[in-house]
Amino acid sequence: xxxxxxxxxxxxxxxxxxxxxxxxxxxxxxxxxxxxxxxxxxxxxxxxxxxxxxxxxxxxxxxxxxxxxxxxxxxxxxxxxxxxxxxxxxxxxxxxxxxxxxxxxxxxxxxx
Amino acid sequence: xxxxxxxxxxxxxxxxxxxxxxxxxxxxxxxxxxxxxxxxxxxxxxxxxxxxxxxxxxxxxxxxxxxxxxxxxxxxxxxxxxxxxxxxxxxxxxxxxxxxxxxxxxxxxxxxx
Numbered sequence: 001x002x003x004x005x006x007x008x009x010x011x012x013x014x015x016x017x018x019x020x021x022x023x024x025x026x027x028x029x030x031x032x033x034x035x036x037x038x039x040x041x042x043x044x045x046x047x048x049x050x051x052x053x054x055x056x057x058x059x060x061x062x063x064x065x066x067x068x069x070x071x072x073x074x075x076x077x078x079x080x081x082x083x084x085x086x087x088x089x090x091x092x093x094x095x096x097x098x099x100x101x102x103x104x105x106x107x108x109x110x111x112x
Numbered sequence: 113x114x115x116x117x118x119x120x121x122x123x124x125x126x127x128x129x130x131x132x133x134x135x136x137x138x139x140x141x142x143x144x145x146x147x148x149x150x151x152x153x154x155x156x157x158x159x160x161x162x163x164x165x166x167x168x169x170x171x172x173x174x175x176x177x178x179x180x181x182x183x184x185x186x187x188x189x190x191x192x193x194x195x196x197x198x199x200x201x202x203x204x205x206x207x208x209x210x211x212x213x214x215x216x217x218x219x220x221x222x223x224x225x
Binding site (some may be wrong): 104 | 129143144145148152153154155156157162167168170200201202204205206208212213214215216217
């Protein structure tokens with residue numbers, strides 16, 4: 001079992017719809033959770049970080065964390081074609097600082 | 113404010129050769145980590161440097177080594193290159209503070225032929 005699991009997709013949504021990306025993790029000691037966006041041929045770019053249970057909103061993005069169920073999700077409202085990218089879920093466990101454990105990513109395709 | 117910078121951007125090497133990749137962290141950051149991202153995969157942690165010492169290492173062979181300099185910049189060295197070492201190599205930096213944000217550079221694309 002991989003430590004961080006994501007559906008590889010592609011997840012196809014129409015422009016203006018809500019895209020829902022999900023991620024599960026196996027180690028309960030995981031304490032920090034991140035969503036990175038990666039365009040083809042580019043490096044990962046941090047979209048959201050979340051550390052406690054519940055929702056965290058930033059513009060069109062909402063991250064949701066449920067530690068009891070060991071899942072974290074990312075909602076993208078009013079999806080735009082420019083949101084088409086691979087979304088990587090990453091977790092950090094103590095005592096690591098820069099060691100992130102990534103999933104394989106979900107490819108999102110927003111159809112105009 | 114320059115972000116994380118890496119060089120070279122692209123390079124091609126032959127099996128058995130050695131390669132050195134370079135990274136300058138974001139201003140104010142003292143911790144550097146290296147990741148390998150193969151095609152279609154998420155980045156895999158190689159190792160982390162802080163105060164010029166390797167602090168943590170992922171599941172990579174000894175062919176992968178690194179160094180951090182007093183100005184916090186870092187190098188990744190890979191010896192005896194294999195075809196499977198072809199990947200995007202990412203440098204990430206942060207400070208050692210709690211809740212630190214990790215920033216990635218643009219990466220170095222290595223092709224081994």
